[in-house]
Amino acid sequence: MQLSLTINNKPTVLDVEPEMPLLWLIRDEAQLKGTKFGCGKALCGACSLYVDGDLIRSCSYPAQLANGKKITTIEGLSENETHLHPVQQAWLEVQVPQCGYCQSGFMMAAAKLLEENPNPTADDIKNGISNICRCGTHPRIIKAILLAAKLKNDGKRG
Amino acid sequence: MENADKKPKKGFSRRKFLAISGSGVAGTLALLYFGRGAIRRKISDVTSEMDIPADVSNFDHKLWFEVNADNTITLKSPKAEMGQGIFTGFAMLAAEELDMAVEKIKVVHANSLNGLLSNTAASNSTSSFYVTIREVAATLRETLKLQASKLWNIPVASISTKDGMLTAGDKQLSYADLAKQITKWETTETPALRPSSQFKYVGKQQKRIDLPDKVLAKPIYGIDTTLPNMVYGAVLYSPYVKGTLKSADTSGAKNSTGVLKIVEETNWIGVVATSRYAAQTAVEKIKAEWDYNPNVSTKDLEKLITVGNGKEVNIQNDGDTDSVPDEVLTGEFRTPIGFHGNLEPSIVVADYKDNKITLYASFQNPAYLQTSVAEALDLKTEDVAIVPTYMGGGFGRKAFKSNAVEAAKLSKAVGKPVHLLATRQQEFQNGYVRPNTHHVLKGKVGKDGKILAFEHHLATGPMIFNSVPAIAETILGADFILAGHGARCAYHVPNVKTTIWHNNLPFETSIWRGVGMFANTFAIESFMDELAHKAGVNPLKLRIDHCDDTPQLVRRKKLLEIIGEKSGWHLPKSEGVGRGLAVCDDRKTVSAAVVEVKIVDGAIKIVKVIQAIDPGKIINPDGIRQQVEGATMMAISASLYEQGTVENGQFVQTNFHNYQVVRLSDTPEIEVILHEGSEVPSGVGEPPLSPIAPAIANAIFDLTGKRLRSLPLQLVLQNASNQ
Ligand code: FES
Ligand code: FES
Numbered sequence: 001m002q003l004s005l006t007i008n009n010k011p012t013v014l015d016v017e018p019e020m021p022l023l024w025l026i027r028d029e030a031q032l033k034g035t036k037f038g039c040g041k042a043l044c045g046a047c048s049l050y051v052d053g054d055l056i057r058s059c060s061y062p063a064q065l066a067n068g069k070k071i072t073t074i075e076g077l078s079e080n081e082t083h084l085h086p087v088q089q090a091w092l093e094v095q096v097p098q099c100g101y102c103q104s105g106f107m108m109a110a111a112k113l114l115e116e117n118p119n120p121t122a123d124d125i126k127n128g129i130s131n132i133c134r135c136g137t138h139p140r141i142i143k144a145i146l147l148a149a150k151l152k153n154d155g156k157r158g
Numbered sequence: 159m160e161n162a163d164k165k166p167k168k169g170f171s172r173r174k175f176l177a178i179s180g181s182g183v184a185g186t187l188a189l190l191y192f193g194r195g196a197i198r199r200k201i202s203d204v205t206s207e208m209d210i211p212a213d214v215s216n217f218d219h220k221l222w223f224e225v226n227a228d229n230t231i232t233l234k235s236p237k238a239e240m241g242q243g244i245f246t247g248f249a250m251l252a253a254e255e256l257d258m259a260v261e262k263i264k265v266v267h268a269n270s271l272n273g274l275l276s277n278t279a280a281s282n283s284t285s286s287f288y289v290t291i292r293e294v295a296a297t298l299r300e301t302l303k304l305q306a307s308k309l310w311n312i313p314v315a316s317i318s319t320k321d322g323m324l325t326a327g328d329k330q331l332s333y334a335d336l337a338k339q340i341t342k343w344e345t346t347e348t349p350a351l352r353p354s355s356q357f358k359y360v361g362k363q364q365k366r367i368d369l370p371d372k373v374l375a376k377p378i379y380g381i382d383t384t385l386p387n388m389v390y391g392a393v394l395y396s397p398y399v400k401g402t403l404k405s406a407d408t409s410g411a412k413n414s415t416g417v418l419k420i421v422e423e424t425n426w427i428g429v430v431a432t433s434r435y436a437a438q439t440a441v442e443k444i445k446a447e448w449d450y451n452p453n454v455s456t457k458d459l460e461k462l463i464t465v466g467n468g469k470e471v472n473i474q475n476d477g478d479t480d481s482v483p484d485e486v487l488t489g490e491f492r493t494p495i496g497f498h499g500n501l502e503p504s505i506v507v508a509d510y511k512d513n514k515i516t517l518y519a520s521f522q523n524p525a526y527l528q529t530s531v532a533e534a535l536d537l538k539t540e541d542v543a544i545v546p547t548y549m550g551g552g553f554g555r556k557a558f559k560s561n562a563v564e565a566a567k568l569s570k571a572v573g574k575p576v577h578l579l580a581t582r583q584q585e586f587q588n589g590y591v592r593p594n595t596h597h598v599l600k601g602k603v604g605k606d607g608k609i610l611a612f613e614h615h616l617a618t619g620p621m622i623f624n625s626v627p628a629i630a631e632t633i634l635g636a637d638f639i640l641a642g643h644g645a646r647c648a649y650h651v652p653n654v655k656t657t658i659w660h661n662n663l664p665f666e667t668s669i670w671r672g673v674g675m676f677a678n679t680f681a682i683e684s685f686m687d688e689l690a691h692k693a694g695v696n697p698l699k700l701r702i703d704h705c706d707d708t709p710q711l712v713r714r715k716k717l718l719e720i721i722g723e724k725s726g727w728h729l730p731k732s733e734g735v736g737r738g739l740a741v742c743d744d745r746k747t748v749s750a751a752v753v754e755v756k757i758v759d760g761a762i763k764i765v766k767v768i769q770a771i772d773p774g775k776i777i778n779p780d781g782i783r784q785q786v787e788g789a790t791m792m793a794i795s796a797s798l799y800e801q802g803t804v805e806n807g808q809f810v811q812t813n814f815h816n817y818q819v820v821r822l823s824d825t826p827e828i829e830v831i832l833h834e835g836s837e838v839p840s841g842v843g844e845p846p847l848s849p850i851a852p853a854i855a856n857a858i859f860d861l862t863g864k865r866l867r868s869l870p871l872q873l874v875l876q877n878a879s880n881q
Contacts, residue, residue: 034375
C-alpha cells in the first residue's frame with residue numbers, strides 16, 4: 001500500500017504493508033534509527049513518536065493509520081543540532097543517559113509532558129510518564145525534566 | 159596501599175587478546191585436576207580474589223590509535239560501551255599520558271580487523287585497563303617524540319609535548335602534522351607511567367563523551383546497523399524450556415509476502431524476507447510441534463533448589479561451628495529466577511561472503527561470538543570478523559548465547575547481509591536466567607554481641623557452566639565462582655562454614671548483574687540484622703565490631719562509619735519510616751546502603767536511599783554516581799517486583815506486562831557518597847546493586863517487626879497481610 005506522510009516536515013511516499021507497525025516504517029523504510037524497539041507491545045515507550053502531535057507508541061500503531069499525517073520523531077524534535085530542544089539541553093546538562101537506548105522515547109514523552117504541563121512537579125513527572133529504563137536513569141530523568149521546564153519557560157520570557 | 163603503577167610482567171599478543179575472556183576461569187579449571195575437597199576450598203579462596211590479567215606488550219599503535227588530520231586522536235576501545243561510561247573513562251586515562259584534552263580524544267569500538275577485543279563483564283572495564291590504557295597512550299606519546307627527534311635530528315629528551323603539540327626550542331609540530339610525515343613507525347619501549355599525583359583529569363568531573371550522540375539519537379546501536387542489500391530475518395524457537403522441534407509445517411510461511419528463504423534447523427526455523435514485518439508475519443504462519451516436559455513448574459524448581467538437595471561442596475571452613483554452645487538462630491531465605499530485561503534485545507547483523515563472515519553485534523563477549531559462529535558454520539576463527547557496537551544494555555544477558563549463529567546461517571542461505579533482532583518474548587523465553595536460590599543461615603551470638611559462629615548453606619543453580627568446558631561441572635562440583643560469589647562470610651567470626659548445594663535447573667542459567675552477590679548478600683545481610691536484634695546490638699555496630707584489620711574489612715568498617723554518620727543512622731526517624739542497612743564487598747569495591755521505607759496503601763514505598771561506595775581510585779566521579787543510581791533502581795526493581803516463574807514447561811513471563819520493573823513513580827530520593835579507599839580502581843557497575851534488597855528487608859523489619867525472607871519483598875508482604 002502506498003502511504004503519503006510527512007516525516008519531520010519532509011513529505012514522504014512509501015510503499016509498505018498496511019499493517020506493518022509504524023515503527024518499522026520509520027526505522028527500516030525511512031531510515032530514521034532514533035526511534036527504538038523495546039517490547040513491541042506498547043509497554044516500554046522506547047518507540048514513542050508523535051502522529052499529528054499526539055504521543056504514540058509506534059510499535060503498536062499500524063502504518064496505514066499514519067497515511068496523510070504528520071510524524072515527528074526524535075530526529076525532528078530540535079530545529080537542528082545546534083539549537084537543541086530544551087529537553088535535550090537538559091538531558092546533556094544533567095547527564096541522563098547510560099546505555100541511552102530508552103532515552104529517545106523518554107525525551108519524546110518529556111517534551112510532550114512539558115507542552116501539556118509547562119510547570120510540572122516531580123510527582124507530575126513520576127505519574128505522567130510510564131516508559132521503561134532498565135539502566136536506572138530515573139532520578140536524572142526527573143531532574144532533567146524539571147530543568148527543561150525552567151529552560152523552556154526562561155526561553156519564552158527572554 | 160597497592161601499587162597501581164607497577165610495570166606489567168607478562169603480556170599477550172593480538173591473537174591471544176581475543177581469547178583472553180574467561181582465561182582466568184580456564185586456568186583455574188586446569189588447577190582443579192589436582193584434587194577435590196580441600197583443594198576446592200583453596201580454589202574458592204583464590205577465585206574470590208581473582209584478578210584478570212590486563213597487561214600489554216608487543217605494542218602496535220595502529221591496534222589502539224589513529225592520529226587524525228584535525229589533530230584529534232581516535233582510541234579503539236577493546237571494551238564495549240554498554241552504558242557504563244567506559245569510553246569516557248578511557249579517554250580520561252589516555253589524556254593523562256597523551257598530553258591532550260579529553261575532548262580531543264575520540265573513542266570508538268575496536269573491531270577484530272583493526273584492533274583488540276576483550277570481554278565486557280564483571281565490572282572490570284576500568285580496573286583491568288587502568289594501567290593498560292595509560293601504557294599504550296604513554297608509548298604513543300614517546301613514539302611520536304622519537305619520530306620528531308629523527309625529523310629534527312635532535313635528542314628525544316629535548317622534545318616536550320603539550321596540548322597535542324611537540325615542541326623543541328622554536329620548533330613546533332602538531333601530532334597530526336608529524337604523523338603525516340612518518341612513513342615507517344618505529345615504536346619505543348613503554349615508559350614509566352606518570353604517578354597519580356600528577357593526574358590532570360582523573361578524579362575530576364567529566365561529561366560523558368558518548369552522550370551527545372545518545373541525546374541526538376544517532377544510529378550507534380547494534381539494532382541500527384544497516385548494510386547495502388540488507389534483508390531481515392525472524393526465527394521460530396521453542397516456547398518451552400528445553401523444547402525440541404518435533405515437526406513443522408512451513409507451507410504457509412513459504413507463500414507469505416516478501417519471503418526469500420526458509421531455513422529449517424534441528425531446533426529452530428528461520429525466515430528471511432524483504433522486510434522485518436514480512437519475516438515476522440511468515441514466522442507466525444509456521445505450524446510447529448514441540449517435544450517438551452510439561453511438568454516443569456516453579457514449585458518443583460524450589461524443591462529442587464533446596465539446601466540438603468544435590469551435590470554438596472564446602473567452600474569455607476574456619477574453626478568449628480559445632481563447637482559453640484550458645485543457642486542457634488536459623489534463618490531461611492529464597493530468591494527467584496531473574497530476567498535481564500536489557501531494553502535492546504539480542505541483535506546481530508551477519509554478512510556472509512566467500513567463506514568469510516562479518517558479525518555486527520551488540521554483545522559483551524566477542525570471543526564467544528567468534529568461536530560459536532566459526533564452529534557452527536565450519537569456518538576458521540580468523541574468518542569470522544566481529545564488529546562490536548554500542549549496546550542498549552546487557553546486564554549479563556549479552557555475554558553468552560546470542561542469535562549470531564542463526565543470523566550467520568540465514569545470511570549464508572541468501573548470500574546477503576541479514577538483520578536479526580530477537581522479539582521481547584524470545585528475550586524472555588529463549589535466553590537464560592538468573593537461577594533461583596535457597597539459603598539457610600545459622601548463627602550464634604554471645605551476650606557480649608560477639609558472633610561466635612556463622613554458617614551459610616546456599617542452594618543454587620549454576621551461572622558458570624555455559625562459559626567453561628563441560629568437564630568443569632564434574633571438577634568444580636558446584637559453581638562457587640559465580641553463583642557462589644558473595645556466599646562466604648566476609649566478617650571476622652571465629653567459626654565459619656559456607657557450603658553450596660548444586661543442582662542444574664531444567665533451563666539455561668547464567669550471569670545477571672552482580673552474579674551470586676545479589677542473592678547471597680540478601681541472605682547474609684538480612685541475617686546479620688537478625689543476629690543484631692537477637693543480641694540487642696545496633697545493626698551498624700554489630701557489623702563494625704566484626705571487621706578486623708584485614709585490608710578489605712578495614713575499608714568496610716570505614717565505609718560503615720561514613721554511612722552511619724552521613725545517613726543520620728543514630729538520629730530519630732520520622733513517623734512511619736523504617737530504616738535498614740546493608741553492606742557488601744564485591745569486585746574489591748565496598749558498597750553500603752541505608753534505605754528508608756514507608757508503607758503506603760499497603761505497599762512498600764522506598765522513600766530514600768543513601769549509597770556509600772568505596773570503588774578505590776575514582777576516575778570519573780559523576781560516572782560512578784550514575785552507576786550507583788542505576789544499580790539502586792535496578793535493585794529496587796529486583797527486590798520489589800521481579801520474579802520469573804515456570805508453569806507447564808514454559809516461562810510464564812513473555813513481556814513487561816507480566817515481568818514488572820521499576821518506573822519513574824518508584825524513584826526515591828537517592829544520595830550517593832563516594833569514598834576513595836584505595837589507589838587502585840575497582841568495579842562499580844555491580845557492587846552497589848547487592849546491598850539494596852537486604853537494606854529494604856531490614857527497613858521493613860524496623861518498621862513493622864515483620865521479617866521478609868523471600869524476594870520479591872512486596873508480594874510476600876501482601877500475602878502476609880492477607881493471611
Ligand atoms: S517498543 Fe513500543 S512500547 Fe515498547
Ligand atoms: S539508559 Fe539504558 S535503558 Fe535507559
